[in-house]
Amino acid sequence: xxxxxxxxxxxxxxxxxxxxxxxxxxxxxxxxxxxxxxxxxxxxxxxxxxxxxxxxxxxxxxxxxxxxxxxxxxxxxxxxxxxxxxxxxxxxxxxxxxxxxxxxxxxxxxxxxxxxxxxxxxxxxxxxxxxxxxxxxxxxxxxxxxxxxxxxxxxxxxxxxxxxxxxxxxxxxxxxxxxxxxxxxxxxxxxxxxxxxxxxxxxxxxxxxxxxxxxxxxxxxxxxxxxxxxxxxxxxxxxxxxxxxxxxxxxxxxxxxxxxxxxxxxxxxxxxxxxxxxxxxxxxxxxxxxxxxxxxxxxxxxxxxxxxxxxxxxxxxxxxxxxxx
Amino acid sequence: xxxxxxxxxxxxxxxxxxxxxxxxxxxxxxxxxxxxxxxxxxxxxxxxxxxxxxxxxxxxxxxxxxxxxxxxxxxxxxxxxxxxxxxxxxxxxxxxxxxxxxxxxxxxxxxxxxxxxxxxxxxxxxxxxxxxxxxxxxxxxxxxxxxxxxxxxxxxxxxxxxxxxxxxxxxxxxxxxxxxxxxxxxxxxxxxxxxxxxxxxxxxxxxxxxxxxxxxxxxxxxxxxxxxxxxxxxxxxxxxxxxxxxxxxxxxxxxxxxxxxxxxxxxxxxxxxxxxxxxxxxxxxxxxxxxxx
Numbered sequence: 351x352x353x354x355x356x357x358x359x360x361x362x363x364x365x366x367x368x369x370x371x372x373x374x375x376x377x378x379x380x381x382x383x384x385x386x387x388x389x390x391x392x393x394x395x396x397x398x399x400x401x402x403x404x405x406x407x408x409x410x411x412x413x414x415x416x417x418x419x420x421x422x423x424x425x426x427x428x429x430x431x432x433x434x435x436x437x438x439x440x441x442x443x444x445x446x447x448x449x450x451x452x453x454x455x456x457x458x459x460x461x462x463x464x465x466x467x468x469x470x471x472x473x474x475x476x477x478x479x480x481x482x483x484x485x486x487x488x489x490x491x492x493x494x495x496x497x498x499x500x501x502x503x504x505x506x507x508x509x510x511x512x513x514x515x516x517x518x519x520x521x522x523x524x525x526x527x528x529x530x531x532x533x534x535x536x537x538x539x540x541x542x543x544x545x546x547x548x549x550x551x552x553x554x555x556x557x558x559x560x561x562x563x564x565x566x567x568x569x570x571x572x573x574x575x576x577x578x579x580x581x582x583x584x585x586x587x588x589x590x591x592x593x594x595x596x597x598x599x600x601x602x603x604x605x606x607x608x609x610x611x612x613x614x615x616x617x618x619x620x621x622x623x624x625x626x627x628x629x630x631x632x633x634x635x636x637x638x639x640x641x642x643x644x645x646x647x648x649x650x651x652x653x654x655x656x657x658x659x660x661x662x663x664x665x666x667x668x669x670x671x672x673x674x675x
Numbered sequence: 676x677x678x679x680x681x682x683x684x685x686x687x688x689x690x691x692x693x694x695x696x697x698x699x700x701x702x703x704x705x706x707x708x709x710x711x712x713x714x715x716x717x718x719x720x721x722x723x724x725x726x727x728x729x730x731x732x733x734x735x736x737x738x739x740x741x742x743x744x745x746x747x748x749x750x751x752x753x754x755x756x757x758x759x760x761x762x763x764x765x766x767x768x769x770x771x772x773x774x775x776x777x778x779x780x781x782x783x784x785x786x787x788x789x790x791x792x793x794x795x796x797x798x799x800x801x802x803x804x805x806x807x808x809x810x811x812x813x814x815x816x817x818x819x820x821x822x823x824x825x826x827x828x829x830x831x832x833x834x835x836x837x838x839x840x841x842x843x844x845x846x847x848x849x850x851x852x853x854x855x856x857x858x859x860x861x862x863x864x865x866x867x868x869x870x871x872x873x874x875x876x877x878x879x880x881x882x883x884x885x886x887x888x889x890x891x892x893x894x895x896x897x898x899x900x901x902x903x904x905x906x907x908x909x910x911x912x913x914x915x916x917x918x919x920x921x922x923x924x925x926x927x928x929x930x931x932x933x934x935x936x937x938x939x940x941x942x943x944x945x946x947x948x949x950x951x952x953x954x955x956x957x958x959x960x961x962x963x964x965x966x967x968x
């Protein structure tokens with residue numbers, strides 16, 4: 351990074367991080383015009399094939415009906431907006447959507463809170479404890495989700511789980527044999543949220559911490575000289591400076607938590623009663639792959655995609671407005 | 676305070692340090708407690724995997740295995756299904772990672788070293804594509820692979836993983852390519868190298884850590900991925916390790932908990948080791964990508 355700044359600002363005036371186009375653009379020769387496009391063929395082609403084409407097809411499918419006849423090879427029928435009206439007029443869809451948004455908001459907010467808190471905490475630590483916390487977080491981050499879930503299922507196992515043992519031994523006898531996943535919708539989502547937060551806090555913490563360590567300490571010292579207290583410094587100096595990273599991570603958290611599938615699906619495998627615990631991801635699966643109603647499921651998925659875009663639009667715009675892109 | 680310290684930075688420095696030091700022991704204790712809480716589910720997984728069968732279902736639970744046994748690991752390692760799933764997981768992961776690293780490198784170089792019409796559009800697309808939830812696409816991805824006869828196959832699942840991994844790795848790698856000054860290449864070109872050799876001889880070696888970090892990231896995503904594997908691998912005998920683990924543990928009543936925990940541990944350990952080795956480079960790449968755009 352240092353060498354970057356040294357070499358890109360020969361006159362000493364230009365903003366060093368102006369981006370590659372500014373410094374290399376004018377020097378390109380004509381012969382290289384096609385090169386960037388050729389280089390992009392492979393990555394862009396892969397993404398188009400794996401995601402772009404299914405996206406288009408899915409949009410088309412959302413206007414089609416897949417019934418019994420289609421299972422025997424008939425081409426699907428066009429039904430216009432029928433699938434969408436079906437989806438939107440189904441009260442269960444709204445229950446699932448509200449549940450998903452609430453789940454996502456709760457998880458993302460708690461994750462960001464704990465994550466940024468940990469990052470600020472890391473700054474105040476001696477080497478030993480700092481490394482200990484970092485290692486613990488990295489381990490949680492890297493754990494394969496299904497392994498982590500299996501561990502959480504075992505921790506909350508009704509008869510032999512540590513959680514129930516702990517709660518009953520501190521006097522909460524009601525938890526003897528209590529099934530966290532099957533007995534109660536709220537505790538089901540509590541366990542699901544815990545696993546989601548447990549896995550995603552490390553990313554928030556480590557990225558925020560990395561951004562914090564790159565901060566210019568002189569600015570912080572200057573603001574301290576100006577008499578800014580700890581909280582004011584945090585609010586007016588530190589947080590605005592790491593804003594790009596925080597916004598980016600928040601956006602990713604919202605996307606990930608809204609479409610959460612693995613955790614819910616695996617925990618549902620233990621809990622049974624899927625209708626009480628479906629979120630959008632598992633609902634699409636249940637309708638589409640489980641029920642074979644590809645049209646309705648595609649309409650559902652399209653609605654889900656729109657919700658994700660709506661929720662992240664503001665963040666996207668902020669990111670783009672920073673002018674770094 | 677400001678008046679006395681304004682001109683003498685060293686004095687000011689020691690003062691802030693001592694102020695921070697006063698509460699440091701407290702923060703250290705808090706941090707260690709959080710670390711223990713965070714690591715507990717992993718510790719418990721390993722602990723349960725090592726526990727003898729008769730102790731596993733005892734109350735109160737044993738906080739550490741008193742007579743540790745590898746019986747559970749032994750069972751898993753001798754199960755044919757585990758090795759089938761391992762082979763499948765490895766094939767899918769390695770294929771995805773190999774292709775993704777090459778694709779991401781091409782893309783990162785294009786976006787970092789060239790200015791061309793549509794560059795901004797591609798950059799925005801790289802960001803936006805990551806917002807498309809895979810969970811909102813799997814119906815048509817399933818049907819697409821079904822139509823091409825690629826359900827239950829390594830190339831089919833790998834293709835879907837590539838779509839997931841390429842945008843992020845491209846973006847990460849771009850941060851690394853940006854970090855290597857283009858002027859180094861230009862200097863080599865002045866010395867008579869062609870553009871291509873200038874890149875392969877000067878920039879590529881410097882990208883080593885970035886390429887490793889990118890590859891590891893792809894490895895983690897593909898190795899850990901569950902959703903698409905669960906959907907696309909619908910036949911009974913072809914599964915990746917996460918899908919195997921889930922079928923292995925699905926029935927709570929009859930679950931062999933030591934076995935399941937041993938399986939979880941076996942899947943997790945290689946990932947944890949690799950991840951600890953490279954997470955620093957990865958975080959740096961991601962932050963660089965985030966800050967530079």
